[in-house]
Amino acid sequence: MTETPNPHIVDADTLTGEMRPIRRVVIALGSNLGERMASLQGAVDALADTPDVWVTGVSPVYETEPVDAPEGSGAYLNAVVLADTTLAANRLLDRALAIEDAYGRERTDEVNSPRTLDVDLIVVGDRRSDTDSLRLPHPRAHERAFVLKPWYDLEPDAVFPEHGPIADLLGKTGLEGLTHREDLALEIG
Template identity: 80%
Template sequence: MTETPNPNIIDADTLTGEMRPIRRVVIGLGSNLGERMSALQGAVDALADTPNVWITGVSPVYESEPVDCPEGSKKFLNAVVLADTTLSAHRLLDRALAIEDAFDRARSEVKNSPRTLDVDLIVVGDRRSATDALTLPHPRAHQRAFVLKPWSDLEPDAELPGAGPIADLLADLDVDALTPRPDLVLDLE
């Protein structure tokens, strides 16, 4: 994964004239409360409607057991979205949080509490970040089959920066805990 898929493509901000590279992004989606599929589709639609974000792929949907969640948590539906963007990582994070809020995501002090929608930035180009607000690449993506398997469906040869090829990472994870849901398809209009 490179910072700019085509180094000759640069977007000039119309207000400032600032040149911004197009970055490839991987976004993980998950939901285990309420109308799970509607929340995932809503997230795809909201991302597609985001200025300066161009969705290039949407993975199949998987159902997964909750990982590191409170006891009694329901199963998740998960998917991955691939996109190109000229937005900065922090602006994209702001958009992800706004999408979660639009689907009534309740924030809790309880780690990994159930949620109507989770929109996680997994990779934003080759950006690295280690702040309280944003860690890139996502710090646990290499341990999450529910992120790596859908991503692998879209880009089998992809690499998670700093961790290696996702195919190798998947070989060390329990993908049998994932249930493909071919009856659930996310549309990209």
């Protein structure tokens, strides 16, 4: 099923009272400002507290140098969360943005500017979307080791829609600049 901005097409799973499918979601977390680890743990807790979202796994934490970021940007802490949800993709996006806002995320026009928290929807079941506000699957995640490696740690046999097995994608991106932070661990509430 494809997400669509057409107001005349109704997505059946968003109708009140209808059965909504359970979708597997992959959510990437990142922070390179402030209390980075506290922001990541707060995002995991907020996702776990979201009605109709069931967090099933949290990856190890990795530290990475910023990619395509302004000079002087600090290193990121990154992790991936796996969850099941019956929420529509746009409602899950609204929740992700609210969580970012709660942790002081400031949005600027500067590309890849430093941030207290980044909560990115990578995959939401088999949903496809190509709107200004929501692109699914995430358009660049298949090229980013800081998403692929934590996801691989949780689901080594996972397949990135339209791009293939994440193990193969990770082989192409490599692990350069990615450091497993064994001293840090996120917990599911």
